Amino acid sequence: MMDFTNRVAIITGSGSPKGIGYAIATTLAKQGATVIIADVSLEGVHNVAKTINDAGGKAIGIELDVTNRSSIESMVEITLKTFGRIDILVNNAGISQKITVEDMTLEDMTKMFNVNMFGLFLCSQAVLKTMKKQKYGRIVNISSVAGKRGGGIFGGAHYAASKAAVLGFSKNLAREVAQDGITVNSVAPGLINTEIWKSMPEDLVETIIDAIPMGRPGETEEVAAAVAFLASEESSYITGEEIDINGGSHM
Numbered sequence: 652m653m654d655f656t657n658r659v660a661i662i663t664g665s666g667s668p669k670g671i672g673y674a675i676a677t678t679l680a681k682q683g684a685t686v687i688i689a690d691v692s693l694e695g696v697h698n699v700a701k702t703i704n705d706a707g708g709k710a711i712g713i714e715l716d717v718t719n720r721s722s723i724e725s726m727v728e729i730t731l732k733t734f735g736r737i738d739i740l741v742n743n744a745g746i747s748q749k750i751t752v753e754d755m756t757l758e759d760m761t762k763m764f765n766v767n768m769f770g771l772f773l774c775s776q777a778v779l780k781t782m783k784k785q786k787y788g789r790i791v792n793i794s795s796v797a798g799k800r801g802g803g804i805f806g807g808a809h810y811a812a813s814k815a816a817v818l819g820f821s822k823n824l825a826r827e828v829a830q831d832g833i834t835v836n837s838v839a840p841g842l843i844n845t846e847i848w849k850s851m852p853e854d855l856v857e858t859i860i861d862a863i864p865m866g867r868p869g870e871t872e873e874v875a876a877a878v879a880f881l882a883s884e885e886s887s888y889i890t891g892e893e894i895d896i897n898g899g900s901h902m
């Protein structure tokens with residue numbers, strides 16, 4: 652158990668109760684963090700924040716579109732007005748699309764990058780001033796195994812490209828802010844048991860699972876555990892690193 656008492660954490664894309672962002676938010680809240688549940692779904696953020704508060708945690712829900720700079724600025728402003736600091740940013744919001752490169756339009760590519768990469772850039776940029784002033788910050792980016800080895804048509808080549816971009820961005824930013832008390836790391840999950848995968852054909856899921864040495868998909872809590880470590884004080888000498896969470900499917 653880590654201690655996140657007095658730490659304020661923003662988790663983007665955390666408004667879906669079956670998603671990775673939800674698991675990250677509840678994991679941090681259980682260990683004492685104040686969590687900002689931020690997502691495009693207004694109903695989602697309020698429901699998740701209520702669940703965490705009802706369980707004795709401390710959470711507020713804020714509607715956020717990571718593709719919109721003023722929406723991000725407003726979230727940062729509300730967070731600072733309410734809690735006075737931002738210690739942790741988890742860039743988790745993401746989309747995918749089942750499509751081949753042959754069928755892909757430039758709009759598909761642009762939309763993917765707008766959320767998965769440019770949104771992550773805008774959110775990171777928006778918290779830097781505060782984290783620098785605090786001389787403390789933890790940025791954890793959610794990439795994907797698809798960014799390292801391609802993910803097939805289910806996620807799309809644009810998804811894989813955006814997640815590869817996240818890895819490069821994290822390392823570069825990590826270098827830039829290394830002397831400001833801020834660390835920037837990423838995690839690259841493989842197949843995780845969420846709604847995204849429920850829409851996949853069963854035979855495809857079976858083929859993917861057969862290729863995982865552990866023989867099973869990961870659970871959202873297993874991603875959250877690694878994110879919590881990178882978001883903690885205990886990871887103080889780790890930056891520009893990425894942790895694979897994939898049951899051995901990519902080593």
Ligand code: NAD
Nearest residue numbers: 664667670671690691716717743744745795840842843845
């Ligand atoms: P999910 O769909 O449950 O969660 C994504 C969340 O992002 C949703 O709540 C959605 O509303 C939100 N979102 C989408 N566009 C947004 C925007 N413009 N602004 C703010 N929020 C927005 O999916 P998930 O599986 O929990 O995925 C979470 C992250 O993990 C994503 O970045 C995804 O690419 C990554 N990932 C997932 C898997 C997996 O197997 N599920 C594997 C590798 C990486």
